Amino acid sequence: MKHDYINTGILRLTDFQVPPPERRRAGRVIMIECVQNIPCNPCSTICPQGAITIEGDITNIPVVDFSKCNGCGLCVANCPGLAIFMVDESIGDNSAEVGIPYEFSPFPEKGEIVSVYDRSGKIICDGEIVRVRNPKSYNKTAVIYFRVPIQFSLDARFIKRKADKAKTPIH
Amino acid sequence: MRLRNHPILEFKEQRVIHFTFDGQDITALEGDTIAAALHAAGIRTLSHSLRRHHPRGLFCAIGKCSSCLMEVDGCPNVKTCLVPVKDGMVVKSQDGWGRFPSATSRKDYQRKEIPTRETDIAIVGAGPAGLSAAIYAARLGARVMVMDENYLVGGQLIKQTHMFFGSKDHYAKTRGIDIGTLLRQQCDELAIEILTECSVIGYYHPHELAMVHKRKLNHVKAKAVIIATGASENMLTFPGNDLPGVYGAGAIQTLMNVYKVKPAERVLMVGAGNIGVIVSYQLLQAGVDVVAVVEATPKIGAYQVHASKLVRCGVPILTSHSIVKAYGNESVEGAVVAQLDNKWNIIPGTERDVAIDTICLSVGLNPASEILDQAGCRMLYIPELGGQVAVIDRNMETSVSGLYVAGDVSGIEEASSAMLEGRLAGVAAVQSLHGSSPQIEKLKHEIQSGLDALRTGPFGEKTRIGNKIMTEAAS
Structure with missing residues (x-):
């Protein structure tokens, strides 16, 4: 099935633009996981680098110029769909830094070890919190940066504090 | 709790x-x-x-x-x-x-006499559509009065903690709750009268309303009326659907986001449209466990970005699944869900028991159009618009001259379009009082283009089809 996210809610790496490996190794860069024609454009208007464009109709999909993106993270906090993520593979020591929009309380603390989830809601690894960015201008959507083994750099999409009680979904 | x-x-x-x-x-x-x-x-x-x-x-x-x-x-x-x-x-x-x-x-x-309140434009409903109509009409110099059944102003915006889509003109990336506050502030700046705990119970020609404000009957006399009464949530038929603990998803959203009540411990969500998926995510934010979202059709109706943010938290969306029954004595104690085949029949052997205390239904909305029917507007049943709606023209005017609609009552959409429809109805109502001007024509054109832009793309398709049916019926 070509568009199976419509049946499962789970996107794959082939569904959206992924920054090329050499760009990821050069430092922080965004991934926009916005694949449908919805009437929305804050990502393109907020980007100070002009790295995100929505051509023509407001329902068109944003296109990223990865060479212009400097990884500032403004769009991550300002995307109403919480669909923009940050990846940085320049760290070395076989780890990568991932940044995600986060709207749960309380926030994890720097240095805390958290469970890391992929797009399907499966736990894939542990992560270490590096930074919690929550200035007033982010309007309560924090951006949380955490470190994961480099092989999970493109799949780490959510974190849960280990202290939170285990949830028991049905599958 | x-x-x-x-x-x-x-x-x-x-x-x-x-x-x-x-x-x-x-x-x-x-x-x-x-x-x-x-x-x-x-x-x-x-x-x-x-x-x-x-x-x-x-x-x-x-x-x-x-x-x-x-x-x-x-x-x-x-x-x-x-x-x-x-x-x-x-x-x-x-x-x-x-x-x-x-x-x-x-x-x-009890009253010895029923007071008459006069205004230029009476607006029924203080949600995104009604407030936007009031603001735009008042800015053009009209006297406006807004009435709402609830004691809080803002309609369903007051519980919408998520950021809205759109562009700057549509309050993009602003949370619904904050948009409600912004609209309220604009109304206050324009000294717009908003009556809460106020039910409009009858429309009389031309543009007179019977209205009950805090249990007392009032008479409202206006020159034009805008109905922006919104919609109500649909029920779903299954055994046990009348048990306490079966809520409309919007009701749960009201309890937790307006009144800060923890409404449940473990929830089954029925329906994977935007409301079902967004409310599920908001339940997680309130510390409530959501076991799954079941969706009878094979496709998720919600925007993928909303589905993504829920699924990555560990809540599965089970398409081609539905609720078979709910059970419990005084209140919901569990439910049975099952997989459906492509003819909507339960696939035998797929039934599963889920222990939950709450079931949320998000299976569509129905325009609250009763007063329009009572007023004698030409009505039409258009499934694409959510049900029974008044036939309107491009100015949001019904078949009753000077009676306008805006928001979900004219067809189920989103708050962004409700606000634009409200603006349009507000401007058009002023035009019906004072005649046209280049300023009014320009405003109307801008708003109509904005609405058209919102409705481009696959998610605007239902509204486009519904509006086409309406236009054909009207001509």
Whole structure:
């Protein structure tokens, strides 16, 4: 099935633009996981680098110029769909830094070890919190940066504090 | 139980007050509705069915479903989801149709004379559509009066903690709750009169309304009327659907995001449209466990970004699945879900029991268009628009001259389009009073183009089809 996210809610790496490996190794860069024609454009208007464009109709999909993106993270906090993520593979020591929009309380603390989830809601690894960015201008959507083994750099999409009680979904 | 912390909601100091429910002392917070305070106290059964005396809980929480009727200070049939609790209030669960109002309660609403309130444009509904209509009409110099059944202004915006899509013109990336506040502020700056706890119960030609404000009957005389009454949530048929603990998803959203009541421990969500998926995510934010979202069709109706943010938290969306039944004695204790084949039949052997205490239904909305029908507007059943709607022209005007609509009552869409429709109806209503001008034509054109832009793309398809059916019927 070509568009199976419509049946499962789970996107794959082939569904959206992924920054090329050499760009990821050069430092922080965004991934926009916005694949449908919805009437929305804050990502393109907020980007100070002009790295995100929505051509023509407001329902068109944003296109990223990865060479212009400097990884500032403004769009991550300002995307109403919480669909923009940050990846940085320049760290070395076989780890990568991932940044995600986060709207749960309380926030994890720097240095805390958290469970890391992929797009399907499966736990894939542990992560270490590096930074919690929550200035007033982010309007309560924090951006949380955490470190994961480099092989999970493109799949780490959510974190849960280990202290939170285990949830028991049905599958 | 109350929420203690939340990533989005702000907690303000609220005065503790007391009232009695069937003789039992209940502690509430000032600002609670009666129904919200009872939920906070763990009371979910609010009434019993008339014939079989089955327990009934809250379904809509916005004054549409009547399953929360009680006797309040001697007055029967009070919608307890709308009425704010007061210190010392005496609330009783009601037996059947209720008793004749007590002599003291009759004093509250008896009037020797019915006052007439005059205005240029009367607007029914203080949600995104109604408030936008009021702002645009007032800016063009009209006298405006807005009426709403609820005691809080903002319609469904007041519970929408998520950021909105759109462009700057549509309050993009602003949270619904903040848009409600912004609209309210603009109304205040324009000195627009907003009457809350105010039900419009009848339309009389031309543009006169019978209106009940805090139980007292009033007469409203206007030159034009805009109906922006919104919509109500659909029910779904399955055994056990009348148990307390089966809520409209919007009702749960109201309890947790407006009244900060933790509405459940474990929830099954039925329906993977935007409301179902967004409310599921908001339940997680309130610390509630969501076991799954079941969706009878093979496709998720919600925007993928909303589905993504829920699924990555570990909540599965099970398409081609539905609820078979709910069970429990006084309240929901569990449900059975099963997989469906492509003819909507349950696939034998796929039934599963889920232990939950709450079921949320998000299976579509239905325009609250009764008053338009009563006013004699030409009505049409258009499934793509959600049900029975008034036939309107490009100015949001119904077949009754000077009677306009805006928002979900004209066809189910989103708050962004409701705001634009409100602006359009407000401008067009002013035009009907004072005639046209280049400024008015320009404004109307801008708003209409904005609406068209919102409706491009696959998610605007239903509205495009519905509006086409309407245009063909109107011509």
